[in-house]
Amino acid sequence: MSVPPPLRCQGLHFHWPSGATALRHCSLEIPRPGLWMLVGSNGSGKSTLLRLIAGLLEPQAGRVNLQGRAALVFQNPDHQLLLPGCSSDLQLSLPEGLPADQRRERVAAALAQVGLAGLERRPIHTLSGGQKQRLAIAGAWPAAPTCCCSMSPRPCSIPPASRRPWIWCGSSAIAPSIRSPPCGSPTASASCSAATPRP
Numbered sequence: 096m097s098v099p100p101p102l103r104c105q106g107l108h109f110h111w112p113s114g115a116t117a118l119r120h121c122s123l124e125i126p127r128p129g130l131w132m133l134v135g136s137n138g139s140g141k142s143t144l145l146r147l148i149a150g151l152l153e154p155q156a157g158r159v160n161l162q163g164r165a166a167l168v169f170q171n172p173d174h175q176l177l178l179p180g181c182s183s184d185l186q187l188s189l190p191e192g193l194p195a196d197q198r199r200e201r202v203a204a205a206l207a208q209v210g211l212a213g214l215e216r217r218p219i220h221t222l223s224g225g226q227k228q229r230l231a232i233a234g235a236w237p238a239a240p241t242c243c244c245s246m247s248p249r250p251c252s253i254p255p256a257s258r259r260p261w262i263w264c265g266s267s268a269i270a271p272s273i274r275s276p277p278c279g280s281p282t283a284s285a286s287c288s289a290a291t292p293r294p
Contacts, residue, residue, distance in 0.1 A: 180217065
């Protein structure tokens with residue numbers, strides 16, 4: 096019996112209220128867990144596609160088939176980090192009703208996975224830009240999503256994930272300098288017609 100892919104998008108269409116088209120006939124399949132690149136020019140609809148996968152937007156046509164749920168990491172961590180401390184911010188993504196000891200364990204494990212072990216009590220405003228990006232990525236893990244989508248401009252800030260797909264969104268402006276996918280990751284194929292920039 097064949098295992099269904101973790102993520103399959105088929106024939107997605109999306110346009111903004113202004114009428115500008117962001118995605119037209121967009122299809123994407125992630126066949127297995129790993130770090131995957133989604134590369135395209137500015138305004139080509141990459142971020143819109145990730146928002147559709149994460150459920151923040153609804154397509155006007157087409158469908159997203161996702162095994163489980165997705166988490167989205169924004170490009171600017173200041174748009175995602177809401178509370179003053181590292182631990183308190185990560186607690187936001189934990190399931191309600193989780194016992195206190197399990198909450199502490201999940202927060203500690205998420206921080207350790209991104210190289211921020213021991214910073215549970217650290218105020219977020221004292222972190223460097225790179226540390227904030229790692230904390231935003233750590234925020235995707237405590238709720239145990241099956242797919243993580245990142246708009247991070249630095250794919251190697253995303254630790255390897257063997258049990259779930261990571262989709263990294265990058266600009267095609269940097270693609271010619273990449274001889275192989277960053278961090279040794281494979282590339283996924285997507286088919287979308289040209290999109291117009293968001294107004």
